[in-house]
Amino acid sequence: MSVPHGDSLGQVLGERRHLLAVAFRMLGTSADAEDAVQEAYARWFRLSDDERAGIRSPEAWLTRVTANVCLDVLGSARHRREQYVGEWLPEPLSGTAVGGGSTAVDPLDRVTLDDSVTMALLVMLESLTPAERVAFVLHDVFAMPFDEIAVIVGRTPQATRKLASTARRHIAERRRREASAERHDEVVREFWAACESGDLSGLLTLLDPSAVTRVDGGGQVRAVLKPILGADKVARFLLGGLAKQGELVPSLETVHGLAGIVFRLDGIVAGVATLDVHDDLVTDIWFTLNPAKLTTWNQP
Structure with missing residues (x-):
């Protein structure tokens, strides 16, 4: 396995905070988010130097791979949660933390969640289909274009836009009377x-x-x-x-x-x-x- 050096390695590892933020919103627990991001990095480091050199945006590549991993996890989560004892809830976070540590190269970096990521929203996201959740999070939260999301969810851009719209409407209805x-x-x-x-x-x-x-x-x-x-x-x-x-x-x-x-x-x-x-x-x-x-x- 070849490993990039210098600034390129720092740039790639510096995306960890962003990737954890994506994965947590999709999966609802810091442990699952950590696992998804770890897998995305593992796939990056398995690439050859030439393959990595051909990737114009490591951030976009890592985000797509993380989203793909999350989609796979969400697809199997319903079965796993049928085996869960009692009610399954998303993880309540202490302040701003997902994982621990303070530097970009720490394998458990910290990620800041904005105030809109409430427990209520995470519970609502659980009611969406995996494809709806991925489309909504990537587009509405992280502004990824629909044509890129379409590749991840295996739909046309038009169908992907509809997925996000359905999720957005569902969440808006649930949040309509929500207190400030x-x-x-x-x-x-x-x-x-x-x-x-x-x-x-x-x-x-x-x-x-x-x-x-x-x-x-x-x-x-x-x-x-x-x-x-x-x-x-x-x-x-x-x-x-x-x-x-x-x-x-x-x-x-x-x-x-x-x-x-x-x-x-x-x-x-x-x-x-x-x-x-x-x-x-x-x-x-x-x-x-x-x-x-x-x-x-x-x-x-």
Whole structure:
């Protein structure tokens, strides 16, 4: 295997941050994103010097290959998630981290997520087909032309444009009543105050009548396996759980740019709760307890 040297190597490795951002939005976990980017680099370094010299834009090549890897993963993800114990949720990120480290050559570089990458958006992306998700992320988020995306998804440019349009419409409909970041955080603070005080009636006024709570334990920790439906059941579940939290220490913190609730045990993050707010009411509460999805919170 031949390896480029000097500036060319630095340029190629410098794309890692961008590639991780692409892969995370497509796959929803930092571990899967890391694996996809690792595979893209492996394919790059397997090329001969002449093959690499013939590639005018290493960034575009690496992005296409990363997207292809992600598309393959998404195609098999539905089967894998059928085997998953309980509810599968995307990974809630601590601040800006996917992986760790600080330099371009570190195999676990950090990637900054903009504030639009909320937990709610990642959950919405899960409802798309793999091709829709790839087309939407590459075009609407990273401005890749449809003719290039068409090669990745194996469709015509016109069909690829329709994929992105369908995904965009689906997401827009789901986000139409979504609260602003400021109002979201205000509602979450009120919600958490009601939880801490055990105020059932106050909590019910903040929950949408059809509110849903989902808990992702991944079979690694004890967790409710099915969604909890309806404001009354959700409220009683929350207050009952908090009454039994033992030595867990909760705090309001920023998750994906919005207020969320983080639970620690002996200084280690054991759970993260993220919420969706529509029309000033909490519609969804997502609890992530699977330790594999909390690694970005517990890095040194």
